[in-house]
Amino acid sequence: MSGVLPWVICPKENASFAATTSYSLVPKIRAQVRSHNSKGCSRLNFSSGVFAAASLSSAVANPPRSSVEKVYEVVLKQAALVKEQKKERALDVRKEKGQTDSMTRGDLLNGAYNRCGEVCAEYAKTFYLGTLLMTPERRRAVWAIYVWCRRTDELVDGPNASHITPKALDRWEQRLNELFEGRPYDMYDAALSNTVSKYPVDIQPFKDMIEGMRMDLKKSRYKDFDELYLYCYYVAGTVGLMSVPVMGIAPESKASTESVYNAALALGIANQLTNILRDVGEDARRGRIYLPQDELAQAGLSDEDIFNGKVTDKWRSFMKVQIKRARMFFDEAEKGVAELNDASRWPVWASLLLYKQILDSIEANDYDNFSKRAYVGKTKKFASLPVAYGRALMGGSSKFAKPARS
Numbered sequence: 001m002s003g004v005l006p007w008v009i010c011p012k013e014n015a016s017f018a019a020t021t022s023y024s025l026v027p028k029i030r031a032q033v034r035s036h037n038s039k040g041c042s043r044l045n046f047s048s049g050v051f052a053a054a055s056l057s058s059a060v061a062n063p064p065r066s067s068v069e070k071v072y073e074v075v076l077k078q079a080a081l082v083k084e085q086k087k088e089r090a091l092d093v094r095k096e097k098g099q100t101d102s103m104t105r106g107d108l109l110n111g112a113y114n115r116c117g118e119v120c121a122e123y124a125k126t127f128y129l130g131t132l133l134m135t136p137e138r139r140r141a142v143w144a145i146y147v148w149c150r151r152t153d154e155l156v157d158g159p160n161a162s163h164i165t166p167k168a169l170d171r172w173e174q175r176l177n178e179l180f181e182g183r184p185y186d187m188y189d190a191a192l193s194n195t196v197s198k199y200p201v202d203i204q205p206f207k208d209m210i211e212g213m214r215m216d217l218k219k220s221r222y223k224d225f226d227e228l229y230l231y232c233y234y235v236a237g238t239v240g241l242m243s244v245p246v247m248g249i250a251p252e253s254k255a256s257t258e259s260v261y262n263a264a265l266a267l268g269i270a271n272q273l274t275n276i277l278r279d280v281g282e283d284a285r286r287g288r289i290y291l292p293q294d295e296l297a298q299a300g301l302s303d304e305d306i307f308n309g310k311v312t313d314k315w316r317s318f319m320k321v322q323i324k325r326a327r328m329f330f331d332e333a334e335k336g337v338a339e340l341n342d343a344s345r346w347p348v349w350a351s352l353l354l355y356k357q358i359l360d361s362i363e364a365n366d367y368d369n370f371s372k373r374a375y376v377g378k379t380k381k382f383a384s385l386p387v388a389y390g391r392a393l394m395g396g397s398s399k400f401a402k403p404a405r406s
């Protein structure tokens with residue numbers, strides 16, 4: 001385990017909701033664990049959301065790592081990369097000046113980026129509008145990342161999904177390696193290749209997203225929230241980690257880099273949990289259940305109940321817990337938006353507020369996510385945009401304290 005991660009988490013069995021409270025609160029957990037560690041305790045249990053320290057026994061000397069620990073290591077690696085790259089930036093600028101692109105190469109690249117923008121405008125209209133507020137360079141980098149994610153997702157969700165094999169995903173990963181090494185395969189890859197050469201973007205979240213697609217090919221059930229969390233990280237948390245280096249952290253931010261990445265991760269997880277709750281019926285019709293099996297059982301629900309799609313009181317209670325958890329991830333994400341560069345805050349706030357309202361809509365549908373698709377109507381969408389703008393303007397003051405440097 002990484003030296004900067006001196007903690008072990010063991011979500012208490014049969015206390016899944018209390019346990020999941022911890023997933024969105026990693027920095028707080030770390031602080032608590034540091035304090036527990038200094039008191040000679042090194043393993044924690046969660047009980048009703050409260051930490052109870054237990055002493056380390058030899059039997060748990062090497063407990064299996066939870067998904068949150070594995071994912072948090074990626075967060076730390078990303079944060080470290082930003083610091084490293086800041087030092088190298090001066091060098092890169094000199095290098096770029098020495099090798100002025102030929103007109104043709106520059107034109108091709110501009111064309112590739114513009115095409116990425118068109119794809120983004122077509123499939124994610126609101127987000128695209130938001131990106132127009134960013135500086136031209138950041139905006140086109142966000143488009144390039146968006147297009148790569150969309151293409152990756154389409155491999156398992158698009159029209160050719162039934163022909164996709166693990167081998168095809170291996171080939172897609174090979175292409176990813178090549179574009180990171182400066183050898184793009186097509187124009188969309190060329191745009192991303194240029195982006196990753198300019199911003200401190202690590203390859204790991206991209207590889208992890210492909211891993212999420214592999215998971216989707218072989219798995220249609222999730223044993224517990226730990227498994228579901230890992231899936232959500234792979235397919236959506238990764239997007240948060242890819243975006244921060246491009247969106248940029250505000251120069252005046254006092255937050256630690258790792259806390260901003262953690263908020264970005266939380267937003268990806270929150271969005272994906274919301275997506276899952278909205279699409280329960282649709283997924284069930286494809287034989288898939290992206291809900292923690294242990295929590296379903298605790299609520300007295302079975303796969304059959306999901307396939308039958310009847311809204312019962314048991315289902316409503318189960319859904320209330322799931323919605324509450326998704327909102328906690330949104331809350332965690334909100335703390336980080338203010339730390340982003342000012343031009344990046346508005347699109348992030350806008351998409352956050354819009355997606356969060358899908359949860360309200362599930363409630364308004366009396367938890368019928370079997371036969372009704374929760375959505376946010378145009379009026380509400382437009383009403384959210386000035387709210388998002390207001391929040392973006394208000395941002396700037398850091399809500400995250402920098403951790404004490406030892």
Ligand SMILES: CC(C)=CCC/C(C)=C/CC/C(C)=C/CC/C(C)=C/COP(=O)(O)OP(=O)(O)O
Nearest residue numbers: 236239240243263264267268271272275336337
């Ligand atoms: C909060 C901070 C510090 C930074 C923001 C970092 C970002 C941009 C995080 C966002 C991550 C993100 C957009 C993840 C994707 C989540 C998701 C479930 C997308 C759904 O995509 P579609 O499947 O196209 O959605 P619809 O089905 O709703 O159209």
